[in-house]
Amino acid sequence: MATPRKQQISLVDTPYYHCVARCVRRAFLCGEDTLSDQSYEHRRGWIEDKLHFLTQVFAIDVCAYAIMSNHYHVVLFIDEEKAKQWSINDVLERWHRLHKGTLLTQQYCRGDTLAKPLLDIVKATAEVYRKRLIKISWFMGYINESIARAANQEDNCTGRFWEGRFKSQALLDEAALAACMAYVDLNPIRANIAKTPESSMHTSVKLRCEQAVKSQQPNTLLPFVGNPRENMPKGLPFELNDYLQLIELTGRCIREDKRGFIENSLPSILNRLNISAENWLIITTEFRTQFHGAVGHEDVLSDYCRHQQLKRRQNLSHCNKLFA
Numbered sequence: 001m002a003t004p005r006k007q008q009i010s011l012v013d014t015p016y017y018h019c020v021a022r023c024v025r026r027a028f029l030c031g032e033d034t035l036s037d038q039s040y041e042h043r044r045g046w047i048e049d050k051l052h053f054l055t056q057v058f059a060i061d062v063c064a065y066a067i068m069s070n071h072y073h074v075v076l077f078i079d080e081e082k083a084k085q086w087s088i089n090d091v092l093e094r095w096h097r098l099h100k101g102t103l104l105t106q107q108y109c110r111g112d113t114l115a116k117p118l119l120d121i122v123k124a125t126a127e128v129y130r131k132r133l134i135k136i137s138w139f140m141g142y143i144n145e146s147i148a149r150a151a152n153q154e155d156n157c158t159g160r161f162w163e164g165r166f167k168s169q170a171l172l173d174e175a176a177l178a179a180c181m182a183y184v185d186l187n188p189i190r191a192n193i194a195k196t197p198e199s200s201m202h203t204s205v206k207l208r209c210e211q212a213v214k215s216q217q218p219n220t221l222l223p224f225v226g227n228p229r230e231n232m233p234k235g236l237p238f239e240l241n242d243y244l245q246l247i248e249l250t251g252r253c254i255r256e257d258k259r260g261f262i263e264n265s266l267p268s269i270l271n272r273l274n275i276s277a278e279n280w281l282i283i284t285t286e287f288r289t290q291f292h293g294a295v296g297h298e299d300v301l302s303d304y305c306r307h308q309q310l311k312r313r314q315n316l317s318h319c320n321k322l323f324a
């Protein structure tokens with residue numbers, strides 16, 4: 001039985017989550033159908049555009065993504081503090097970019113004078129919208145529903161496009177976050193549809209590489225802000241150059257024609273996280289098969305299970321082995 005969504009999301013433990021949505025049977029999200037010779041490559045842009053758009057609406061940032069032929073991965077950061085700072089106007093204006101809202105919320109945004117009972121209703125409605133704008137289920141649901149409708153219309157068919165609901169797993173610490181992001185960014189290389197990270201189309205790492213050449217970071221992705229320290233700004237707790245170097249080295253090792261190990265002088269990310277090169281290669285090639293559910297070291301995994309009232313610490317043996 002699938003784990004209820006409320007037992008997978010725990011902002012007390014982590015704001016980072018890895019989500020995967022997969023197409024049903026032979027439905028094509030992207031790629032080319034060898035049987036019919038029909039190309040669906042243009043659909044990759046649909047999802048990429050939706051991801052970048054929704055980061056401007058939700059209090060959710062994208063850390064990494066990869067859009068494949070029949071599924072896509074995304075690593076998300078939920079910024080609860082940002083949502084709490086929004087005014088009622090901010091919340092309603094953001095929500096109205098997605099949905100019409102109610103007659104009262106539309107009148108409020110137009111500046112119409114409302115009686116106090118009606119104003120109270122608007123405030124209560126805004127709080128409902130505020131909570132939705134930090135929920136992964138609303139974020140992913142907006143993408144998946146709109147893509148399914150567009151794909152079915154283009155294919156002139158009806159019925160289910162996605163293989164049930166999307167799957168998500170909590171990333172409880174820096175080691176889990178770094179490993180999952182690398183796993184996502186290296187998807188095209190593992191699938192042998194790209195030779196290098198910078199040539200991996202429709203991935204976050206390609207976008208980061210393009211901006212890094214200009215000494216910039218993409219404004220639609222959560223930025224790298226350096227190693228943890230006091231008064232740290234919002235962002236990924238790694239150095240951008242270290243991460244890109246790590247992805248490059250890992251990509252070389254997992255290519256079919258370049259089997260090998262990361263050299264002994266490990267990039268500083270692996271040194272700081274205390275992950276061996278051998279374990280790193282296992283994690284970044286088998287993340288989804290090695291870990292089912294929340295991922296992290298034993299202490300944070302135990303806290304997560306206690307907060308979620310879970311009797312069993314799933315993944316414990318694999319986490320202890322691979323993050324040791």
